[in-house]
Amino acid sequence: MAAAFAVIWSLLYPAAGTSAELSSLRAEGRPRALAADYFGYNGANLLYRVDWTTPQFLQTLALLRPSTLRYPAGTEANYWDWRKGWFVSGADLPPSYRGIEPKVNTNRLEDLQPALKAAGAKPLFVVNMLTSNLEEQLAMLRRAEALGMPVAYVELGNEYYIGQGDHKAAFPSARDYALEANRWSAAIRRAFPKAKIAAVGASTVPEQASDPRWTGWNRELLPRLRGADAVTIHHYYSSGIGDTQFKRSREALPVRYSPAEVAVVLGMPFSAWSRLQKNGLALVEPDREVWITEYNLFDQGQPLPGTWTHGLGLAAATLLFTDDPKITLIQCHALIGNALFASIFSSDRGFRLTGFTSPTEAPATVPFALTASGRALQLVGDALRGMTSVQRWSAPGLPTQQGRGGFAYPSVAAWSFSDGRRREAILLNLAAGSRQLALPAALANGRFEQLLGTPLTPVSNSGSLNRNQGRFAGKLDLPPYSITRLSLP
Numbered sequence: 001m002a003a004a005f006a007v008i009w010s011l012l013y014p015a016a017g018t019s020a021e022l023s024s025l026r027a028e029g030r031p032r033a034l035a036a037d038y039f040g041y042n043g044a045n046l047l048y049r050v051d052w053t054t055p056q057f058l059q060t061l062a063l064l065r066p067s068t069l070r071y072p073a074g075t076e077a078n079y080w081d082w083r084k085g086w087f088v089s090g091a092d093l094p095p096s097y098r099g100i101e102p103k104v105n106t107n108r109l110e111d112l113q114p115a116l117k118a119a120g121a122k123p124l125f126v127v128n129m130l131t132s133n134l135e136e137q138l139a140m141l142r143r144a145e146a147l148g149m150p151v152a153y154v155e156l157g158n159e160y161y162i163g164q165g166d167h168k169a170a171f172p173s174a175r176d177y178a179l180e181a182n183r184w185s186a187a188i189r190r191a192f193p194k195a196k197i198a199a200v201g202a203s204t205v206p207e208q209a210s211d212p213r214w215t216g217w218n219r220e221l222l223p224r225l226r227g228a229d230a231v232t233i234h235h236y237y238s239s240g241i242g243d244t245q246f247k248r249s250r251e252a253l254p255v256r257y258s259p260a261e262v263a264v265v266l267g268m269p270f271s272a273w274s275r276l277q278k279n280g281l282a283l284v285e286p287d288r289e290v291w292i293t294e295y296n297l298f299d300q301g302q303p304l305p306g307t308w309t310h311g312l313g314l315a316a317a318t319l320l321f322t323d324d325p326k327i328t329l330i331q332c333h334a335l336i337g338n339a340l341f342a343s344i345f346s347s348d349r350g351f352r353l354t355g356f357t358s359p360t361e362a363p364a365t366v367p368f369a370l371t372a373s374g375r376a377l378q379l380v381g382d383a384l385r386g387m388t389s390v391q392r393w394s395a396p397g398l399p400t401q402q403g404r405g406g407f408a409y410p411s412v413a414a415w416s417f418s419d420g421r422r423r424e425a426i427l428l429n430l431a432a433g434s435r436q437l438a439l440p441a442a443l444a445n446g447r448f449e450q451l452l453g454t455p456l457t458p459v460s461n462s463g464s465l466n467r468n469q470g471r472f473a474g475k476l477d478l479p480p481y482s483i484t485r486l487s488l489p
Contacts, residue, residue: 021397022475024438025414028392034417035328037122037152039318039384040068041335041343042294043115045107046076047096048337048346052111056368057336058118060344064374065381070124070293070331071112074158077126078166082109082140088131092166109144116149124153124293124331127184130160130170134184138191151192153329155232155293156181161202161217174217178224185227198291201231204280218283230289230328233280236298237272237317240264240404259432260402262455265309266430267403268297269317274407281324290326294333296341296373306339306351308465308481309455311372315483316428318380319415322390332377339365339458343374351458363460372459375451379485383424387417393425395437401430411435412478416443416486425486429478438475445473446489452482 041064043052050057072080079091085106087093116123125144127137141151160167160177171177181199188197202217222231241257241264257265284290295317297310304310314332321327336344339351350365365371370378393414400408411431417424425443429435450468457464468479478484 022436022438023395023397023412025393025395025440025443027440027442028394031389031391031418032325034322034384034387034390036386036388037067038322038329038387039381040066040121040124040329040331041070042073042331042333043069043071043112044073044076044334045336045346046073046100050336050346052107052115054368057344058114060368060370060374061115061335062118062120063370063378064119064335064343065378065385066119066121066335067385068124068153068329068331069112069115069119069121069335070126070155071109072107072126074126074294074333077128077155077158078130080128081132082128082143085109085111088128091131094164109140109147109149113147113149122152123149124155124329125151126155126158127188129157129180129184130166134187137184138187141188141192145192151195153198153291154188154192154195155198155200155291156184156228157200159234160200161214163211163213168213173213174220175224178221181228182224182226189227196229196289197227198230198232198289198293199225199228201233201280201284201290203234203236204276218280222283222285222288225288228288230291231284232291232293233276234333235272235276235292235295235317237268239297239299239302239304240268240271242299242301257456262309262432263401263430264404265304266313266316266455267401267407267409269313269320270409271403271407273317273320273323277324281326284326286326288326289328290324291329291331292321292327293329293331295321295330296333298341300340305341306372306458306460307455308372308453308457308459310339311374311376311459312428312430312455312481312483314373315376315380315426316413316430318377319413319426319428322415323392332373339371339373341373343371343377345369345371350460363458365460366462369461370459372457372464375459375465376483379449379451379483380426383417383426383485387419387424389418389420391416391418391442393440393443395435398435412437423488425488427476427478427484427486429480429482429484432480434480435478436475437478439472443486443488446471447487448472448476448484449487450479450482450484452479455481
């Protein structure tokens with residue numbers, strides 16, 4: 001399939017901006033510290049009826065190399081009874097959860113253990129401040145510790161800045177939430193002195209600009225927080241082409257976007273990151289951490305989720321977070337499900353509800369195989385795992401890409417990581433033409449692994465993308481639309 005799409009793409013859109021000239025990478029600033037548990041996943045698995053204990057799931061999970069798993073995930077946590085491994089009896093659930101019958105094997109702490117073991121990961125516990133109470137949630141954390149799970153990271157609820165009725169009833173304002181969060185932080189700190197605790201910060205979503213609860217949440221919350229090490233932010237970005245002048249046809253595969261449209265989509269992680277830095281991170285005090293506990297492309301109006309463009313863009317979004325030292329923990333949403341968000345397919349219908357106009361357009365998927373996001377983030381997870389410093393690199397001699405509204409971003413982006421003994425690097429070529437790089441001494445020799453494909457390839461199985469690997473010395477070719485992992489001595 002990958003080869004067929006490559007031929008079609010090359011016929012429709014000849015490679016633009018191909019460069020045979022040797023370009024050099026240059027270090028941007030100095031290396032900075034990186035938290036060893038930096039990269040993980042939001043463990044949302046409830047809607048997809050997948051048990052944490054499924055052997056095939058555990059095998060694929062191990063490939064992703066997450067350092068943390070969020071339990072019992074996001075919205076679920078606000079209604080969760082940890083003793084049952086299901087929702088609180090009588091809770092007024094959000095519409096998406098109504099009518100779901102409990103599984104035979106529910107989502108208990110004991111069920112989480114095999115996943116943590118398979119991944120070598122720590123849990124991030126989201127406590128239920130909405131439909132439970134402090135003593136009951138402390139009991140959950142004590143039970144987790146008794147089962148051998150470290151209580152290292154605790155999140156004080158999920159998305160209370162959204163103005164739905166039960167959120168407003170429990171926390172009429174951010175001030176009310178801050179006061180309660182302070183009480184819970186103090187109690188959790190007494191019981192678990194080594195735990196890091198995060199309060200709910202608001203994401204920076206332009207579409208919510210009309211909701212004063214949402215837009216004013218962080219300014220009202222942050223000055224009043226006491227005892228919380230961090231605030232959480234959820235970071236979603238769109239494709240950028242839903243309301244532009246671009247025209248596209250979704251009548252049949254392959255979906256036809258021009259290279260200029262693809263450039264807009266791949267630029268959205270960069271422009272969204274720029275907005276987050278200006279509108280969200282700038283408000284957070286220098287001595288408080290930020291945890292990005294959910295992030296991804298969120299656009300169901302275009303047939304882009306699950307394509308290679310989605311995977312490349314999500315890799316860029318993941319790596320851009322390392323540019324800010326306030327961010328000490330990130331968790332991609334989500335671990336398992338369909339191609340809209342997940343890194344692991346839960347079924348053979350992984351492209352449902354992802355922008356394809358009919359079931360016949362969407363290819364069948366392989367349960368427990370990696371999605372486009374999973375394929376890209378597997379390389380990122382390998383490079384990040386256990387690393388304690390990060391260095392950004394650029395190729396200033398190469399032309400920039402043009403995103404939405406003329407937003408300029410690099411066609412080649414690179415980051416290296418070290419733990420003091422070994423070094424890894426990730427290089428992204430986001431352009432339609434190949435690039436040849438002269439590598440600096442710090443990155444000059446080692447082994448490489450490379451994934452590439454045409455940007456509109458729907459990644460449904462291991463054969464959807466092309467893979468290169470081998471040794472390199474001094475220079476390296478980056479094919480169009482590729483991600484490359486370097487392993488350096």
